[in-house]
Amino acid sequence: MLKGLGGLAGLGDMGKMMKAAQEMQSKLAELQEELARTVVVGEAGAGLVKARVTAKGEVTGLDIDPTILVPSEKEVIEDLILAAIKDAQGKATARHAEEMRKMTEGLGLPADMKLPF
Numbered sequence: 332m333l334k335g336l337g338g339l340a341g342l343g344d345m346g347k348m349m350k351a352a353q354e355m356q357s358k359l360a361e362l363q364e365e366l367a368r369t370v371v372v373g374e375a376g377a378g379l380v381k382a383r384v385t386a387k388g389e390v391t392g393l394d395i396d397p398t399i400l401v402p403s404e405k406e407v408i409e410d411l412i413l414a415a416i417k418d419a420q421g422k423a424t425a426r427h428a429e430e431m432r433k434m435t436e437g438l439g440l441p442a443d444m445k446l447p448f
Contacts, residue, residue, distance in 0.1 A: 355438055362434055363387075371426055373419025380411040384419035386426040 369386040379399050383392040393415070399408055 351438075358434060358438070362430060366427055366430060369426060371419055371422040373415045373417065373422055375411040375414035375418060380408070380415040382412070382415040382419040384416070384423045386423045386430070388420055388423050388427075390416055390419070 366386040367389075370383050370391060371386060373382045373384065374380065376399070379396040381394040382390060383394075384390050393412060395408070395412070399411070
């Protein structure tokens with residue numbers, strides 16, 4: 332009768348799997364929204380330059396101490412800005428990975444499982 336589909340018990344398992352997949356999709360969407368709102372700050376030059384980046388990696392702002400705004404130090408300032416952005420992006424990547432690890436463990440999945448983002 333329904334042998335090809337694994338019998339009625341198999342259909343119940345399929346329903347559970349579909350529900351779990353929908354829950355995971357919902358949690359992934361919530362996490363994406365949270366990561367877009369989460370801001371980390373990277374620094375360079377002992378805090379003279381700070382970059383704000385979302386946990387998804389989008390640069391949202393820079394803070395530059397006005398004492399370093401000397402035209403002859405243009406290259407140093409540019410280097411500090413890049414260093415602050417890279418620091419912030421590294422922190423954002425780490426935060427993203429940590430949140431993903433927490434979520435996969437919460438769903439009972441292996442911590443190193445790669446999800447679609």
